[in-house]
Amino acid sequence: MFLLNSFLLSFLPPLSVLRLGNTANSIVAAKQTMKLSDRVLCLCLTAANINRALYFICDNVLWARNVGLIRSIDKERWSIHAFRYYLFSLVMNLTRDLYVISQLMMQKVRDNRFKWKMNQHLKECPEVAEVTIPELDALVFLLLETLRSEPTVALDTVKNICDLFIPLDRMGIYKSSAGVVGFCGLISSLIGILTFARSTLRIKP
Ligand SMILES: *[C@@H]1O[C@H](CO)[C@@H](O)[C@H](O)[C@H]1NC(C)=O
Numbered sequence: 001m002f003l004l005n006s007f008l009l010s011f012l013p014p015l016s017v018l019r020l021g022n023t024a025n026s027i028v029a030a031k032q033t034m035k036l037s038d039r040v041l042c043l044c045l046t047a048a049n050i051n052r053a054l055y056f057i058c059d060n061v062l063w064a065r066n067v068g069l070i071r072s073i074d075k076e077r078w079s080i081h082a083f084r085y086y087l088f089s090l091v092m093n094l095t096r097d098l099y100v101i102s103q104l105m106m107q108k109v110r111d112n113r114f115k116w117k118m119n120q121h122l123k124e125c126p127e128v129a130e131v132t133i134p135e136l137d138a139l140v141f142l143l144l145e146t147l148r149s150e151p152t153v154a155l156d157t158v159k160n161i162c163d164l165f166i167p168l169d170r171m172g173i174y175k176s177s178a179g180v181v182g183f184c185g186l187i188s189s190l191i192g193i194l195t196f197a198r199s200t201l202r203i204k205p
Helices: 002-011 013-033 039-066 075-110 112-124 126-131 134-149 151-170 178-197
Strands: none
Touching: 013 039, 039 075, 075 112, 075 134, 075 151, 112 134, 134 151, 151 178
């Protein structure tokens, strides 16, 4: 979503009002996630939203610098700050995803219907179970089944991982090729559009 957002916002000046809206939006979202009763979700999402708000503030400052409203700021430093907040927000979002996935996996393990399915799977491919570690095979099966039954979490995880590449690259932590950055940006934007169009695919809260 990052590439698409930046692209739209830099070419459509009237949309720059959206930048201020984004900051306010993230603060409102943080206030809401603070009320979540699940401690881990509350912590991850509130931290993600606060950092997202900070990111948008930096983004606003950079925008004001670009259009000449302010001159005196160091563009490089502000953009590093912006990427740092963005990255932290993403890491918090990913932590949430991993937490939700692990909870769902534990739920599945307790589910009798799933136990039956798992046994069928292990019986069907005994040769796999023999060569590789059966526990690992079972774990991968459990993970894939979990992601398949909860596409919202799967999509959000893929999107967040794709989004990681741009800030990591810009901050010089992990350099990727332009192709990788572009491809990840595309996947992330497509998932963003998909979840925007179909709210049932959007992760909640
Ligand atoms: C983190 O997740 C929230 C809620 O799903 C989302 O609104 C926000 O854009 C995400 N943050 C980033 C940096 O993608």
